Amino acid sequence: MKQHGIDAYIVPTADAHQSEYVSEADKRRAYLSGFTGSAGTAVVLSDPFSDGLDESKYGPASVCGRVWTDGRYFLQASQQLNPKHFTLMKQGLPGTPTIEEWLLAVLKPGSRVAIDPTITSVNSYKAMRTQFKGKLELAFSEESMVDQVWGKDRPAYSTNPLIVLSESYTGESHTSKLDRARAKMLEKKAGILVVSALDAVAWLFNLRGADIPFNPVFLSYALVTADSAFLYVDGSKASDAVRSHLGSGVIVRSYTDIWTDLEVHMKNSALGADKKVWIDPAKCNAAIYAILGGTQPDTSKVGELVIEAENPIQIMKAVKNETELNGMRQAHIKDAAAVINFLSWLEDELLLKHNTELTECSVADRLESFRSEQPDFIGLSFETIAGAGPNGAIIHYKPEPETCRRVTANEMFLLDSGAQFKDGTTDITRTIHLGEPTAFMREAFTRVLQGHIQLALAIFPAGTVGPALDGFARRQLWSVGMDYAHGTGHGVGSFLNVHEGPMGISSTARSFSVLTTPLQGGMVLSNEPGYYQEGEFGIRIESLVIVQPIETKHRPFQDKQFFTFDTITLVPIQRKLIDLELLSEVELQWLNEYHRTCREKVAPLLQGKAKEWLMRETEPITRA
Numbered sequence: 001m002k003q004h005g006i007d008a009y010i011v012p013t014a015d016a017h018q019s020e021y022v023s024e025a026d027k028r029r030a031y032l033s034g035f036t037g038s039a040g041t042a043v044v045l046s047d048p049f050s051d052g053l054d055e056s057k058y059g060p061a062s063v064c065g066r067v068w069t070d071g072r073y074f075l076q077a078s079q080q081l082n083p084k085h086f087t088l089m090k091q092g093l094p095g096t097p098t099i100e101e102w103l104l105a106v107l108k109p110g111s112r113v114a115i116d117p118t119i120t121s122v123n124s125y126k127a128m129r130t131q132f133k134g135k136l137e138l139a140f141s142e143e144s145m146v147d148q149v150w151g152k153d154r155p156a157y158s159t160n161p162l163i164v165l166s167e168s169y170t171g172e173s174h175t176s177k178l179d180r181a182r183a184k185m186l187e188k189k190a191g192i193l194v195v196s197a198l199d200a201v202a203w204l205f206n207l208r209g210a211d212i213p214f215n216p217v218f219l220s221y222a223l224v225t226a227d228s229a230f231l232y233v234d235g236s237k238a239s240d241a242v243r244s245h246l247g248s249g250v251i252v253r254s255y256t257d258i259w260t261d262l263e264v265h266m267k268n269s270a271l272g273a274d275k276k277v278w279i280d281p282a283k284c285n286a287a288i289y290a291i292l293g294g295t296q297p298d299t300s301k302v303g304e305l306v307i308e309a310e311n312p313i314q315i316m317k318a319v320k321n322e323t324e325l326n327g328m329r330q331a332h333i334k335d336a337a338a339v340i341n342f343l344s345w346l347e348d349e350l351l352l353k354h355n356t357e358l359t360e361c362s363v364a365d366r367l368e369s370f371r372s373e374q375p376d377f378i379g380l381s382f383e384t385i386a387g388a389g390p391n392g393a394i395i396h397y398k399p400e401p402e403t404c405r406r407v408t409a410n411e412m413f414l415l416d417s418g419a420q421f422k423d424g425t426t427d428i429t430r431t432i433h434l435g436e437p438t439a440f441m442r443e444a445f446t447r448v449l450q451g452h453i454q455l456a457l458a459i460f461p462a463g464t465v466g467p468a469l470d471g472f473a474r475r476q477l478w479s480v481g482m483d484y485a486h487g488t489g490h491g492v493g494s495f496l497n498v499h500e501g502p503m504g505i506s507s508t509a510r511s512f513s514v515l516t517t518p519l520q521g522g523m524v525l526s527n528e529p530g531y532y533q534e535g536e537f538g539i540r541i542e543s544l545v546i547v548q549p550i551e552t553k554h555r556p557f558q559d560k561q562f563f564t565f566d567t568i569t570l571v572p573i574q575r576k577l578i579d580l581e582l583l584s585e586v587e588l589q590w591l592n593e594y595h596r597t598c599r600e601k602v603a604p605l606l607q608g609k610a611k612e613w614l615m616r617e618t619e620p621i622t623r624a
Contacts, residue, residue: 001046001145007111008103009145011042014119017198017219018283020499021382023212024155026119028146031154033067035080037396040069042086043099049106057095058105059087068099071485072395075534092508100131107136114141115286122281122289122308140290160210162218162237164245167206169422169495171323174206175249177316181224184312191275192265193311195222197283199497200313205231205246208495214382215497216420221258232258262291266305276304280311282511310513314502317493319522324424324494325546328524329568331424332544334374336570336598337605338419339428342367343571344613350409350434358407360386360399364417371419381418381425381498388413392431392538395486395530409434412441412537418498427498427526429542432574443480444531445539445577450476451529452541453587455488455505456567459550461560463518466505466525473529474507476582482531489525492544521563523547543569570598572617580623592620 001009011033015026021038029035029042045064059066065086069077077088090096097105103113113132115125117140125138132138147154167173181204185193195201198217202208209218221232229250231238238252246252253261265277277292292306320328346363349355364384371377387397388405392414399405407413411433418427433441451473458472466489471478473488489505492498502513503523519525528542545565552562572595580588595618606614 001044001114004114004141004145005112006114006139006141006145007046007107008113009044009046009141010099010113010115010120011044011146012119012124013038013040014121015219016118016285016287017196017221018121018285019198019212019215019217020497021212021215023157023219025157028119028144028150029067031150032146033065033080033086034082035067035069035073035077035086036398037069037073037076037080040067040073040077041099042067043103045106053105057097058102059089061106063087066099066102068096074485075394076396076398100128104131104135109135110137112137112139114139114145116141116144116146117286117290119144120286122279122284122286125286125289126281140286157219157234158209158211159234159236160218161239162207162209162233162242164242165206165208165422165495167323169323169327170206171321174204174246177204177206177313178224178229178249180316181312182226185224185226185278188278188307188309189275190278190307191225193224193278194262194280194284194288195224195311195313196280196285196288197311197314199493199500200283200311200317201231203317203493203496204313205250207242207245209237214380214420216378216495217497219255221255223258223261230261232256232261258288259291262288266292276307278307278309278311280314281308282513283311310502314513315517315520317496318491318500318503319520320494320524320546321522325522325524327421327423328425328494328544328546331376331419331421332426332568332570333601333605334376334421335371335419335426335428336602337610338370338374339367339417339430339571340602340606340614341370341610343430343432344610345370346407347434347613348609350407356406356408360388360391360404360407361401363407363415364399367415367417374419374421376422378420378422378495381420381427385414385416385429387415387538389537390535393532393534393536394538395484395532411435412437412539414538414540416540416542420495422495425493425495425498426569427492427542427544428569428571429528429530429540430571430573431539431541431577433577437577439579441537441539442577442579443582444482444533446579446582447476447480447482448529448531448539448541449573449578449591450582450584450587451488452527452543453590455527455529456543456545456565457586457590459552459562459564460519461557461562462520463560464563465516465518466503466514467507469519470505470507473505473527477529477531484530484532486530488529489527489545492524492526494524519547519563521547521549521561524568525565527565527567541573543567543571567594570602572598572614575617575621578621580621588621588623595620 389411487506491500504514530540
């Protein structure tokens with residue numbers, strides 16, 4: 001930094017495509033800071049800042065590094081960060097400054113703040129440029145400073161081949177998807193659509209890959225024009241079968257050719273006088289924006305050349321067709337069989353065999369083995385969160401072999417896991433206690449369950465955004481002073497990313513799209529309220545739901561279509577943790593009906609003790 005005259009360097013958790021989860025080669029913030037959570041941004045100063053600022057707000061001046069992360073990772077970050085080098089900044093809490101506010105406070109006017117433009121989104125770049133204007137200089141680093149330090153130890157990018165996903169799984173050809181994208185381009189008079197998000201590229205071309213753990217995507221860009229489409233990918237990954245699938249309408253180019261091709265398009269004015277380049281500023285990086293003229297002192301022409309709006313493929317991908325929805329339902333039946341086999345096995349090991357050697361790591365491996373027995377299993381959809389006792393209170397806990405806790409019958413056990421099948425993606429959390437839970441544990445569990453049920457029962461008109469429904473899941477917790485520091489629901493892809501935009505359900509939406517995207521029929525989201533008692537236990541109940549139309553008793557207001565949720569996760573909710581005195585009759589009716597559905601759909605896939613376990617756990621609950 002000193003060599004290049006840089007006073008502060010910002011290192012986000014991102015790759016060139018603004019992916020939530022990144023490849024090992026792109027985990028720069030984790031390498032730099034030691035904090036391995038999936039969300040966070042590190043900032044490093046070249047020198048300590050001046051004393052005199054409130055250390056409770058800005059941290060100690062002698063520590064040159066800061067890491068901002070949200071409530072999901074406060075505990076994890078506090079455990080992993082070395083306080084000699086990094087101070088945790090609890091993002092979103094009152095009194096915690098934003099990165100921009102902090103830099104403006106601790107740096108002298110005119111100081112240089114550097115970013116890597118290839119991993120910084122257009123939105124982030126523009127926000128910083130606006131806030132720093134006339135106060136701090138915002139510079140692009142030509143090469144990642146972290147990569148220069150990392151050197152030869154930095155992992156290589158994957159060379160895994162692409163796979164073709166047939167229409168029996170996708171329900172639509174890639175040529176049809178391209179036509180739909182072009183129709184949206186025509187509406188906006190866009191000559192080129194830049195597709196940066198990896199899941200959008202994979203969905204558009206009906207291809208999948210394995211470049212990022214747990215996400216079946218591949219490093220790539222795409223450009224779509226009125227009569228052509230270009231796929232930018234490592235050519236060694238595209239077999240003859242892949243090229244044959246794409247056909248003559250899709251030109252395969254090298255991954256790095258995106259830069260020169262865009263420059264040629266801009267210089268040759270190939271778009272025509274009334275056509276523009278469409279980029280999604282949340283997914284497009286600042287390096288591409290620079291090619292379009294977005295970093296020049298006079299940016300007045302950018303508006304004439306560039307459309308900055310959400311990529312239309314995002315919502316196309318989020319609204320699943322019937323083939324995709326049927327695949328998701330089938331995937332969840334298979335997944336339920338695997339999870340029930342596991343829960344039956346775990347109960348047997350702990351209560352009958354009195355196995356004292358089980359750990360969070362070993363049970364996670366056992367669950368994966370049960371899943372691997374199911375047809376069309378590809379792998380996990382994220383790293384299994386197996387939290388025993390106090391580790392369950394760490395929202396995105398990652399058990400490590402050296403430190404993982406033993407799993408016993410005497411503690412609460414939270415298990416958040418999921419799988420990738422060719423016909424769908426799953427994500428489920430169940431919390432159990434095989435011993436004697438306390439009254440407080442049962443109350444907390446029941447209030448979380450009430451929120452889960454109330455959201456599952458929600459009925460809402462067209463045009464409703466996810467955050468408007470968030471209170472359904474929190475009301476019973478709020479009534480007694482409880483809450484949780486994470487969103488209530490995220491979108492889920494169809495054999496794609498387990499976290500998918502643009503929709504979501506949250507009280508503090510982290511993206512503009514969540515606040516502005518109405519829920520539509522065919523969307524798949526999670527329903528996952530929770531409660532976490534730090535140092536003691538964690539509770540989360542998560543199932544996936546499909547947004548589907550519903551007929552209302554009366555004529556709908558202003559003739560709007562109304563929607564509700566269809567729960568497709570099919571694993572029973574542990575009955576012994578429920579305080580029946582808190583459940584309403586409607587909630588109890590929902591639970592019994594849900595358990596009846598679990599029994600009906602999953603029992604045919606089970607046998608022996610697992611089937612007996614399912615039948616026992618789905619017996620109708622009656623009040624004494």
